Amino acid sequence: MGAVMRAMALTLMRDRGALMMTFVLPPLLFVLFAAVFAGTGGESATIKVAAARASDAPSAEAFLAALARAPDVEVARVAPDAVAVKVADGSADVGLVVRGDVAAATATPPLLLVTDPARTVAAAILSARIQRLFTDELPGMAISRVAAQIEVLVGPFTPEQRTRLADSVARAPQLVKESGAELMARQSVARRQVEPAVSYYAGAIAMLFLLFSAVQGAASLVDERRSGVFDRIVMTRGGVAALVGGKLAFLVLQGLALSAVLFAVAQVVYGVHVVQHLGPFLAVAAAASAAAAGIALPLAAAARTRQQAQTLSTFAVLLLSAVGGSMVPRFLMPDWLQQAGNLTPTAWGIEAFQGALWRGDSLAALLPSLAILLAYAAAGGALTLWLIRRQVRLA
Incomplete structure (x- = not known):
């Protein structure tokens, strides 16, 4: 048995190709596969966005400028009617049209995501990027936090104001829904009915x-x-x-x-x-x-x-x-x-x-x-x- 093992070891050591395939290629393949599958959740993915501004509100331009600075989003500015074309021909993973004031309550969602059914996950990734953007760079102030800061600056609220604030906080989801303050809507490019x-x-x-x-x-x-x-x-x-x-x-x-x-x-x-x-x-x-x-x-x-x-x-x-x-x-x-x-x-x-x-x-x-x-x-x-x-x- 020892002689057989020694003969096989010598054969392996003399075959440089076998040595490389046994001890070099597997760890190299592991590193590459780890890099590939580590990004499948979208956290490290860079998505290509065809973006357009269809609103004259100052917040619309500020929002697109902030989105373009994000390290994991590649923004290409196009005309509003070209967004769907870019998504359909595959040159963009997802489209975005800023069609309203993102800093105010609007009758319709101010952001429209234009998606390709073949890349629906790209829309989900962009949605997460936008939510993170509002949290990190364009933070919206919740009612309770705004009220607390104002109270620190100008003094305590009156009992009537506290009652109205508590009522507003309790009914915040209903108020947001009734005000049409939904941030994003989606629209798919036209495709055949194939999965x-x-x-x-x-x-x-x-x-x-x-x-x-x-x-x-x-x-x-x-x-x-x-x-x-x-x-x-x-x-x-x-x-x-x-x-x-x-x-x-x-x-x-x-x-x-x-x-x-x-x-x-x-x-x-x-x-x-x-x-x-x-x-x-x-x-x-x-x-x-x-x-x-x-x-x-x-x-x-x-x-x-x-x-x-x-x-x-x-x-x-x-x-x-x-x-x-x-x-x-x-x-x-x-x-x-x-x-x-x-x-x-x-x-x-x-x-x-x-x-x-x-x-x-x-x-x-x-x-x-x-x-x-x-x-x-x-x-x-x-x-x-x-x-x-x-x-x-x-x-």
Whole structure:
């Protein structure tokens, strides 16, 4: 037993890749996952707010200025009629219209939150931010506190004043309700009658399993090197380019088939509008599948053994999925992780699926996301070619 243990220890110590995957990657993944999930409650999330002022009251401008100074709120000032547009196209997490005097009792709530059903939690986070803002920077004085301060400054109240004050304090909820002093109201942008969370997670799960299926298919490179098939393929006409091109094309077709099955279930069971936007959906599915292949193939080409390829690929898939938004919507993450998510194909794939199936974007509107996904595919294919040609020269 001791000899077996010593042999295994020596094997592990001589394999730098195994050492890294055993002792370096797990704690790194833990740190990243902890950072991702620590922000899911919204406390550390920075939300993008499209804000507009539709009131001339001085308090309206003062309120928006104070909100813009909040460290966890990114305010973009727009015209009142543009707020719903910004929320609908996804450039803002939630909209805010200051339509009345926030320092006075009004017939209607002075603040209007414009929400996207796919991001209702953003409205809840903004509501909490606004309540905190009034508490910390724009504190409203409760009746009892105002009365107590006045009494200290000018002297005791008369018995009649004390009676009226006690009566007002006791009936404060009723008085507030009757005065129309509700602070916030909500309005949703128009959407189809589809559960927004289903639409989001259909794209999120699609990106997750496109990556997993791609790394499983790309791992055949390792088997082909060990069996000798690889050497025969690279010596044929087309050589390495034909090998990489064939695998890339197969992984794209495999991804299209996987997407078709997943989104067929989403349409039949939950009413996600896939057939109604078939052209944009197919374009996004093909580009996302190509991007997943562009991630998987270099990992397989760089690995020496199938086990090494599977471990490295699993780490990469979990990392890209967590940071890119497959597990938690990105706007709930800390700001630095939101920025890091922009570097992942997962984030762009989810955004493209959302645009095609939830917002109903045209192909022209989807072009930036599609271009980035295809850039991942092209870069991954080029890197795979370089790695394999390097291995052939070294052999």
